[in-house]
Amino acid sequence: xxxxxxxxxxxxxxxxxxxxxxxxxxxxxxxxxxxxxxxxxxxxxxxxxxxxxxxxxxxxxxxxxxxxxxxxxxxxxxxxxxxxxxxxxxxxxxxxxxxxxxxxxxxxxxxxxxxxxxxxxxxxxxxxxxxxxxxxxxxxxxxxxxxxxxxxxxxxxxxxxxxxxxxxxxxxxxxxxxxxxxxxxxxxxxxxxxxxxxxxxxxxxxxxxxxxxxxxxxxxxxxxxxxxxxxxxxxxxxxxxxxxxxxxxxxxxxxxxxxxxxxxxxxxxxxxxxxxxxxxxxxxxxxxxxxxxxxxxxxxxxxxxxxxxxxxxxxxxxxxxxxxxxxxxxxxxxxx
Numbered sequence: 001x002x003x004x005x006x007x008x009x010x011x012x013x014x015x016x017x018x019x020x021x022x023x024x025x026x027x028x029x030x031x032x033x034x035x036x037x038x039x040x041x042x043x044x045x046x047x048x049x050x051x052x053x054x055x056x057x058x059x060x061x062x063x064x065x066x067x068x069x070x071x072x073x074x075x076x077x078x079x080x081x082x083x084x085x086x087x088x089x090x091x092x093x094x095x096x097x098x099x100x101x102x103x104x105x106x107x108x109x110x111x112x113x114x115x116x117x118x119x120x121x122x123x124x125x126x127x128x129x130x131x132x133x134x135x136x137x138x139x140x141x142x143x144x145x146x147x148x149x150x151x152x153x154x155x156x157x158x159x160x161x162x163x164x165x166x167x168x169x170x171x172x173x174x175x176x177x178x179x180x181x182x183x184x185x186x187x188x189x190x191x192x193x194x195x196x197x198x199x200x201x202x203x204x205x206x207x208x209x210x211x212x213x214x215x216x217x218x219x220x221x222x223x224x225x226x227x228x229x230x231x232x233x234x235x236x237x238x239x240x241x242x243x244x245x246x247x248x249x250x251x252x253x254x255x256x257x258x259x260x261x262x263x264x265x266x267x268x269x270x271x272x273x274x275x276x277x278x279x280x281x282x283x284x285x286x287x288x289x290x291x292x293x294x295x296x297x298x299x300x301x302x303x304x305x306x307x308x309x310x311x312x313x314x315x316x317x318x319x320x321x322x323x324x325x326x327x328x329x330x331x332x333x334x335x336x
Contacts, residue, residue, distance in 0.1 A: 024186055028179070036174055040246070041290060042283070043178045046185045047242045049282030052266040053192050054235025059264075060272040061196050062228040063208030065123045067260050068110070068130030072233040074137070074255035075106045076240025081150035081250045092155040092180070095241055103237020104230060111229030115222055127257055134255040149251035152244050174246075181242055188235060189279070195231060196275065204228055236263070262289070265307060271317025280319050 027046075031039050051073060058064050079099040083089040089098075114125045137144045144150065154164045154173045157180055164173040195201055203224055206214045215221055244250045253259065262285065269288075270281025288306065292299035314321045 020189075024182070027182055031175060031178060036171055039178050040174050041286060043174070043181050043246055044243070045283035045286040046181050047239050047246070047282075048263075048266055048286050049279040050185055050188050050242070051236045051239035051263050052270070052278035052282040053188065054232050054239065055263050056232075056267050056272050056278040057192065057196065057204075057228055057235070058232040059267055060274075060278075061201060061204045061208065062225060064115075064118065064225065064228070065264070066114075066126040066229075066232075067123050067257060067264070068126030068128075069233065069236045069263050070255050070257065070259035071110065071126075071130035071133045072103055072107055072236040073240035073243070073259065073263070074133065074250075074252075076100075076103050076237035077244040077250040077254055078137070078144065078150070079103070079237075080241055080244045081152050084152055084155075085150060090153065090155050091160065092157050092245065093159055095155065095245075096184075096238070099241040100234060100238060103240070104234045107230045107233025107237065108226075110233065111226045115225040115229055127260070130255060130260060131257060134252055134257075137252040137255050144252065147251060149249045152248055152250060154248075155245050177246060181246075184238070184242060188238065192235065193275065200224075200227070265303070268307070269310060269317060271320035271323075273316060274319040274323060277317050277319040281317065284318065 027042075030042065034042075051069070055066065055069050058066055058069075076099050079102050080095045083095060083098060089095070110126070110129055113129065114122055117125055138146065141147075154169070156163050157176055162176050164170075164176075196204075203214070203219055206217070207219060207221055207224055211221060240254070266281040266285040267278045268281065269285050270279065271277030289299070289303065292302045296302060310317070316324065
């Protein structure tokens, strides 16, 4: 009897693991069937998915809406640009090794100030702090390059085993970097999954659902929120580190508040109440924005209309709506 119960309890996890392996296998095989431009777009989508997943630790699991996550994305991107320009570092592994602690420190400092407040005050405070960083990057143009930005050359991968120069170097870089980002994406998803399904993640959800009851249970609310902010900002910074070598240029625009809005949009588009929602939202938003820009010069208006329709028609996002359809179909299947 106990064996049957344990088998039933582990069955959803086994199915989820099998589905994850199949999705990763499909993503690994996809470059053989699509063009170079589509590979580049999909790489941007995976990076956006990492940023949205990191952001969703704060929104979906802690209940705090941040309008300043572009700050951490920008910290990661500018760290890579400074390491290349000032230290002559060309290794992607060193970018990650140095950039992640810097993003974590920035997140810790911002979080220490912001988590003292909740609701709209939290959102306004994160927005204000990110705008301070944007203003500094814009004004100190002799350091950051101002509106011209800083160029970032293609880095080496796997401790210098993969270098990109000569004829066809760009094509080779796009293919290799896609698999590099895919590997980091898979590791990030696994880590975030463990975080949100750990006792720490359950405590965050308890604080989100009923702060008063969580406080009576002895949870240190501010500390848990600060740790959530720290983890969230660090993963968003990781997305910035991965983004800038592919983009080749970093400017203060990635620190501006509309970029934070894009991260929020990605989480809402996929569904912030589902773990896979931000992943789907990040990839879909990347394609949606790209083709909206190619279609019309009023692409911001088009994205705004999509957001309004999303809130009205799919308030739980794409994944949330699909989950609802599946749950509604199950009783019918059982009756049949």
